Each structure stands twice: as C-alpha cells, then as structure tokens.
Amino acid sequence: MNNFTFHTPTEIIFGKGAEAETSALIQKYGGSRILVIIGGGSVIRSGLLKRLEGQLRQNRIAYRLHGGVKPNPVASHVREGIKAALDFGADFILAVGGGSVIDEAKAIAHGTKNPQTDFWAFWEGEAELTASLPIGTVLTIAAAGSETSASAVITNKQTGRKRGLTTPFNRPCFAVMNPELTFTLPKDQIACGIVDILMHTLERYFINAGSNRLTDEIAEGLMRTVIENGRIALGNPSDYDAMSELMWCGSLSHNGLTGLGRPSDFSVHQMGHELSARYDVSHGASLSAVWGGWAEHCRQDGVTRFAQYARKVWGIEDRNDDEAAKDGIGQTLRFFKEIGMPVCLPELNIGTIDEETVLDLAERCTYYGKRAIGQLKPLDAEGIAEVYRKAGGGRAIISRE
Numbered sequence: 584m585n586n587f588t589f590h591t592p593t594e595i596i597f598g599k600g601a602e603a604e605t606s607a608l609i610q611k612y613g614g615s616r617i618l619v620i621i622g623g624g625s626v627i628r629s630g631l632l633k634r635l636e637g638q639l640r641q642n643r644i645a646y647r648l649h650g651g652v653k654p655n656p657v658a659s660h661v662r663e664g665i666k667a668a669l670d671f672g673a674d675f676i677l678a679v680g681g682g683s684v685i686d687e688a689k690a691i692a693h694g695t696k697n698p699q700t701d702f703w704a705f706w707e708g709e710a711e712l713t714a715s716l717p718i719g720t721v722l723t724i725a726a727a728g729s730e731t732s733a734s735a736v737i738t739n740k741q742t743g744r745k746r747g748l749t750t751p752f753n754r755p756c757f758a759v760m761n762p763e764l765t766f767t768l769p770k771d772q773i774a775c776g777i778v779d780i781l782m783h784t785l786e787r788y789f790i791n792a793g794s795n796r797l798t799d800e801i802a803e804g805l806m807r808t809v810i811e812n813g814r815i816a817l818g819n820p821s822d823y824d825a826m827s828e829l830m831w832c833g834s835l836s837h838n839g840l841t842g843l844g845r846p847s848d849f850s851v852h853q854m855g856h857e858l859s860a861r862y863d864v865s866h867g868a869s870l871s872a873v874w875g876g877w878a879e880h881c882r883q884d885g886v887t888r889f890a891q892y893a894r895k896v897w898g899i900e901d902r903n904d905d906e907a908a909k910d911g912i913g914q915t916l917r918f919f920k921e922i923g924m925p926v927c928l929p930e931l932n933i934g935t936i937d938e939e940t941v942l943d944l945a946e947r948c949t950y951y952g953k954r955a956i957g958q959l960k961p962l963d964a965e966g967i968a969e970v971y972r973k974a975g976g977g978r979a980i981i982s983r984e
C-alpha cells in the first residue's frame with residue numbers, strides 16, 4: 584500500500600428534507616452575504632430554489648442569484664459570477680444544482696477571493712491558489728461527485744480548453760444531499776451520472792502499481808451497487824432507495840476513497856474532456872464513448888486487473904484471465920448500451936471524427952507535448968490517437984455490437 588493523505592472535510596447532510604438545514608449550515612460556516620449559483624432552471628421548476636430563498640429570507644441572510652450555468656460550465660460565465668459576487672460583497676458561495684453549478688461556484692469562490700488574478704490562471708497553472716471563499720452545496724444529481732471532491736472543471740471557449748483544477752480549496756464546507764431532489768431528473772441525465780460514477784471508480788481501479796485490498800473491495804462493491812441501483816433508478820426515477828444509493832456512491836467515488844494507497848489513471852477523463860471542449864457533449868457520454876477504445880488498447884497491459892474486475896464486479900467465471908478480461912469489457916459496454924449511453928465516437932452523433940481531428944484532439948490532450956496521460960499504460964499523443972481510433976474515430980470505424 585502506498586503512503587496517502589486522506590482529508591475530506593465536507594460535512595454531509597444526507598436524506599429526506601436535508602435542504603431544510605441549509606441556512607443553519609451557511610451560518611455555521613460563516614456566511615452572511617451569499618451568492619446563490621443555479622443552472623438552466625431545473626431548481627426553479629422543481630420549487631427547490633423558492634424554498635431555499637424563503638429559508639434565507641426567514642433567517643435574514645442576504646443573497647443574490649447568479650443563474651444560467653450551462654452543463655460544461657464556461658469561463659466567461661464564471662467571470663460574470665465573480666463580478667456579481669464582488670459587486671454584492673459576497674462572503675459565501677452556495678451552489679444549488681449538479682456538477683456544473685458546483686464547479687462554477689468553486690471557480691467564482693476562487694476568483695472573488697483573488698480579484699487581482701484572472702481566475703483562469705489558476706486552471707492553467709499560471710498562478711497558485713492560496714485562499715478562497717467558503718462554498719456550500721445543495722446537490723440535485725448523482726454524477727460528478729463535485730459536492731465533496733477536490734476538483735473543479737471549467738471550459739474556456741476562447742482557447743477550446745476544458746481543464747480541471749485540483750486543490751483542497753475546492754472541497755465544499757457542506758453538501759446537502761436529499762435523494763428526493765433527484766426525482767425530477769430526465770433518464771438520460773441519470774444514465775450520464777451512472778457512467779460518471781462508475782468511471783471515477785474505474786479510473787482509480789485500472790492501475791498497475793500499489794495494491795490495496797480494502798480499496799479494491801470498496802471500489803468493487805461500489806460499482807456493483809451502482810450497476811444494480813442504476814437499473815432500478817432508470818426503471819423508476821422516484822425510487823428513493825435506488826436514488827439514495829446512487830447519490831452516496833457518487834460522492835464516495837470521487838472524494839478519494841476508492842483510490843487510496845495507489846496511483847490513479849484518469850486518461851479516459853482527459854480524452855473525454857477534449858471531446859466535450861470541442862463538441863459540448865455531456866461529460867458522461869464523452870466517457871462511455873471512449874472507454875471501450877481505451878480498454879481495448881490497454882487490456883494486454885492489465886489482463887490480471889481486467890480479469891479481477893470481470894469476476895468481482897460482473898460475476899464472470901471464466902478460468903482464463905484473458906477470456907475473463909475480454910468478457911468484463913464486453914459486459915461493461917453492453918451495460919452502457921442498455922442504459923442508452925454511447926459506446927463509440929460515432930454514437931455521440933457529432934458527425935465523423937476524421938483522422939486530422941483525431942490527431943488534433945490527441946495533441947491537445949497532451950497539452951501540445953507537455954504531458955503524457957494515464958498510469959496503467961501511459962499514453963503520448965500517438966497512444967491517445969490510437970484510443971480515439973479504436974473508439975471509432977479516424978479511419979477505423981468499429982462496430983461494438
């Protein structure tokens with residue numbers, strides 16, 4: 584087991600009616616002037632925002648609204664939020680929504696605390712973040728895990744870059760998690776969330792260094808739970824128990840727990856981010872469309888690991904590791920198909936990704952030669968291009984029937 588530090592300070596308030604605690608939590612963490620961040624309107628339609636606003640007014644907490652955060656949140660809208668927070672004198676940022684709203688809230692918190700620095704410099708690694716405003720979250724979708732994670736992902740449309748920033752300042756003070764708030768989700772968003780939760784676990788699981796038996800067991804149990812309850816939730820999005828399991832798995836899959844004591848890979852996320860940056864496809868779809876190509880490219884470098892995954896998560900009984908590994912990959916892709924997610928690039932419905940585009944995406948993914956990605960099988964630009972091709976980009980269109 585490798586050395587590790589595990590610090591997840593976010594206070595979690597989980598269950599029915601949890602949002603009633605929001606004002607008290609804001610006060611507990613020192614907020615008195617709040618910028619409330621929301622997305623495209625789901626929290627208005629569900630009545631959640633109205634309830635929270637009533638609660639804030641009742642507790643005499645001053646607030647201003649910053650709405651209109653888009654899925655795959657963009658830098659220009661973050662800057663508008665920073666301006667609004669500075670004008671209002673906000674001392675606390677409250678995110679009400681999903682990963683996009685929470686990530687934008689994190690970026691606004693950092694930018695507002697450091698008005699002399701354009702916030703994007705933190706994402707480009709050109710400035711070091713040493714202070715931020717406190718953030719609280721009321722979660723409405725089980726997916727990104729941003730409600731407890733140390734990451735925030737923003738897209739800069741000017742440069743076509745989608746970048747993540749990992750810092751302890753991204754950990755929210757609190758996460759209000761009421762599974763009932765997810766009942767209004769459309770099924771395609773539930774499916775995107777299922778993929779993302781699985782992928783946060785898979786990206787920590789497929790590595791070839793640093794064994795940790797307990798971490799493996801937690802990861803395998805989490806994935807089985809997501810698959811089983813994902814099916815139930817898609818059959819009935821108002822199933823409280825299934826939505827509860829998904830919501831809790833979403834946080835645990837990305838707060839660090841499922842990767843303790845070993846390195847992680849995260850190459851599929853990096854390749855997915857390039858697709859989202861260019862085509863604005865949803866995060867979950869960008870991952871499921873690439874994973875099959877990645878698994879095919881990397882299987883030989885991790886046969887034992889893929890076989891363990893097949894046996895422990897999918898119950899595959901093949902004696903031969905090689906066959907088990909292949910079957911586990913096949914089961915995963917069939918599951919993605921079953922829940923309506925794309926399993927190759929053509930299924931993203933963004934037109935043909937030609938060879939020139941494949942090479943450009945790959946170059947971008949290496950930050951133009953500055954890095955390789957992945958741990959199980961480190962990928963340079965050519966390796967990344969090969970994964971995109973195996974996922975159906977470039978000349979080699981592959982059917983995954």
Ligand code: NZQ
Nearest residue numbers: 622623624625654655681682683723726729732734767768
């Ligand atoms: O914008 P609204 O109207 O709220 O609608 C949203 C949005 O259209 C809708 N939605 C959310 N909750 C709902 C609901 N609709 C009805 N009822 C509800 N209860 O769902 C759509 C997607 O929302 P979004 O916040 O984009 O989803 P998600 O949580 O999947 O977040 C995706 C973003 O998170 C980033 C992704 O890259 C992407 O930008 N990620 C953030 C991470 C992190 N900070 O740790 C890690 C992840 O790997 C990921 O990269």
Ligand code: ZN
Nearest residue numbers: 727779783866
């Ligand atoms: Zn993700």
